Amino acid sequence: MDLNDAAKLLERSRHVVVFTGAGISAESGVPTFRDALTGLWSRFDAQSLATAQAFREDPDLVWGWYEWRRRIVQRVHPNQGHLAVARLATLVPQLTVITQNVDDLHERAGSASPVHLHGSLFAPRCATCARPAPLPSTPDQSGEGRRVPPPRCAHCDGLIRPGVVWFGEQLPEPALETAARAASACDVLLTVGTSGLVYPAAEIPRLAARSGAAVLQVNPRPTPLDPIATVNLPGPAAEVLPALLTAAWGGFPLA
Ligand SMILES: NC(=O)c1ccc[n+]([C@@H]2O[C@H](COP(=O)([O-])OP(=O)(O)OC[C@H]3O[C@@H](n4cnc5c(N)ncnc54)[C@H](O)[C@@H]3O)[C@@H](O)[C@H]2O)c1
Ligand SMILES: [Zn+2]
Missing domain, CATH: 3.40.50.1220 (TPP-binding domain)
Structure with missing residues (x-):
């Protein structure tokens, strides 16, 4: 065939x-998840960054990683x-x-x-009350990515998380x-x-x-x-x- x-x-x-x-x-x-992560992310593997536990333990690291990925996607065709x-x-x-x-x-x-x-990388929501949140307008940082504190929910002040399904989630x-x-x-x-x-x-x-x-x-x-x-x-x-x-x-x- x-x-x-x-x-x-x-x-x-x-x-x-x-x-x-x-x-x-x-x-x-x-990059796919099987590609090696580069720059700041080279010490991590995607499977351990894409979890609720990683976000609880280090929200700035995980939110920064998703902002970096969102920027990559916005720049390509x-x-x-x-x-x-x-x-x-x-x-x-x-x-x-x-x-x-x-x-x-x-x-x-x-x-x-x-x-x-x-x-989706483009549908953030509150990690506490689950309401959708606006996409932050990130300054166009060149290079390798960095830690970024997640925004806060306008309704309950909870942390905003990426609107993606993490490993272990439904x-x-x-x-x-x-x-x-x-x-x-x-x-x-x-x-x-x-x-x-x-x-x-x-x-x-x-x-x-x-x-x-x-x-x-x-x-x-x-x-x-x-x-x-x-x-x-x-x-x-x-x-x-x-x-x-x-x-x-x-x-x-x-x-
Ligand atoms: N672009 C994205 O949105 C993106 C990027 C990375 C990871 N993810 C997430 O990764 C998880 C892993 O699953 P997955 O199976 O999607 O990805 P994966 O990384 O597990 O596998 C990628 C597959 O694509 C194949 N591949 C590589 N280059 C290709 C090409 N040019 N044409 C056709 N195939 C090619 C590889 O051989 C591999 O089998 C998913 O949950 C997904 O959400 C998404
Ligand atoms: Zn909230």
Whole structure:
């Protein structure tokens, strides 16, 4: 099974789910969690910074890390992979985009309302009363990032935390329900740039496979999803996704 088989499955599909992870944003310049952290963050690993415990113990460190990540995302652009996903919505009868990413590159590429299973860098909220909080306008600090004290809630003076799902936390119920419903109803699930290691999100492609959908996987490296994939398309998303769309529907510029 190769690119042309995958293209045929896609072209005939009535409902496609695209399921993305950090790998689709890697070529835009957003580091994945498996990339080594640099600068101030090189002494830490992402799995221990992205926890409620880390925020309780050292809120300035964790808030500073998320501000640094938000700045990276604001400076970069969607790549051909995100653009191909947005274009796919115009080519198949129904498309649901489910992402584990906390960046906004799908939206900026033109995908309407992707499901954010792990929250967003752009939706901070109060750690105490959970009310949404305004995004602070951070001065444009160059370089490596620094500790930044989190803002305080205007209602209860609690600390403002990033609106992301940390390791050990529950996924937002409505997002998880929408994702599970789409995964069990789709006929093709296209998984892109995810290690398939972070649960329960990694259940989504498995649920699609169990429900009888064809699973197409785009990733330059082997993943635990390889055995359930109907077609494995090794390579970077920004190359493979446009090639897949061209194989299915002919060439067109993605802008
Ligand atoms: N951009 C972001 O929003 C971002 C960045 C880092 C981490 N995260 C968080 O990381 C957690 C880890 O899960 P994950 O599976 O998303 O990421 P991950 O870091 O565990 O895995 C990334 C995967 O992408 C693959 N990859 C690397 N470059 C690629 C490319 N050019 N094209 C296609 N695939 C490529 C890697 O081989 C790997 O399998 C998630 O909870 C997510 O919220 C998000
Ligand atoms: Zn509050």
